[in-house]
Amino acid sequence: FSEEEKKDTLCNAVTLFIIDIQSGGKRDEDLILPINSSLSVTLHQDQLKTTTTVACSRNFQQDRIWLNGKEEDINNPRLQSCLQEIRRFSRKRRNTGDSTSDASSVSHKVHICSVNNFPTAAGLASSASGYACLVYTLSQLFGVESEQLSAVARQGSGSACRSLYGGFVQWKLGTQLDGKDSLAEQVESESYWPELRVLILVVSAEQKSVGSTSGMHTSVETSQLLKYRADVVVPSRMEEMIRVIRERDFPAFGELTMKDSNQFHAICLDTYPPIFYLNNMSHRIISLVHRYNQYYGETRVAYTFDAGPNAVIYTLQDHLPEFVQVVRHFFPPEVNGEEFVKGLTVCSADLSEELKRDINMEPTPKGIRYIISTKVIV
DSSP: OOOHHHHHHHEEEEEEEEEEEEOHHHHHHHHTEEEEEEEEEEOOOTTSSSEEEEETTOOOOOEEEEEEEEEOOOOHHHHHHHHHHHHHHHHHHTTTOOSOOTTTTGEEEEEEEEEEESOOEEEEEEEEHHHHHHHHHHHHHTTTOOOGGGHHHHHOTTTHHHHTSSSEEEEOOOOOOOOOOOEEEEOTTTTTTEEEEEEEEOOSEEEESSSSHHHHHHHHHHHHHHIIIIIIIIIHHHHHHHHHHTTTHHHHHHHHHHHHHHHHHHHHHHHHSSOOOOHHHHHHHHEEEEEEEETTSSOOOOOOSSSSSSSEEEEEEHHHHHHHHHHHHSOOOOOSOOSSSHHHHEOOOOOHHHHHOOOOOOOOTSSSSSEEEEEBBO
């Protein structure tokens, strides 16, 4: 941006979200309305974030957007929906005299630069993070009130409505045809469960072959299991998940999280043609988690996978050092000096020979590229 353009530039960062109770598809593709409620955790932006910069200027000839340094198509329908809605809300505020920002700027074209510090389109919720960050930044530029942002972000990426909040957040199904009651709501604050820790096990940074949106659309059209899940499983599971979060019951939280992840990927297999987001390394991580928990006779760690092969691991601070060492042992990293564990510092721990023997897995060198250590945003 030029110095003149920078006068109108606003920067913000929004954190990545990771799913606990998965969103299973859309009942309305235009309004981005889900077929079931869902719940997520917002992770700390010191480790995972999207940074979005927006400039508006009378000298710009058209709206433009760059993602990770590469120009993308500004005419993407969902992107256009967000831009149009923010501008509509801004004009509405100015017409009622509620806005103090420059009235002429809403008609100016915008240039948008968005950068993720984690793999994009690899099953780590980059679209949710990106659209939440975009909508918030545009709202600051055009003077749009925060209570309107959840509905706007949802039109970019459904899950983005949750990423506007910290802590534990649910996206309500809603019942209104216009979607005005299908919004995000914080279940508990970011400081509610301080002992909870999160590890992102990055197996692949490559873009997935089937996008989340197209994949969910095919599942809605072809999966019988999806309808059963939305109608029967999710309503009670949402209630149970909110209860165990409020009770800080990690074993129950972990079991629910893993079961929900497994069911999401069962729906992917039930889709026709089937969708394969997990790979062999993902399956080995799943096996490792269950063998580790079985050794202790309780759920100490839990996995969840979104639409990609990369694992998200939940555990408590007390168990974090040992499990990271378990991952190091069974997925030995490359010896090239590159930092294997990024983010929050993890203390070292020794593994007993009994634990390694009971897990009974052959090590897979370089199976995991790196680990991101993080926590719920505070």
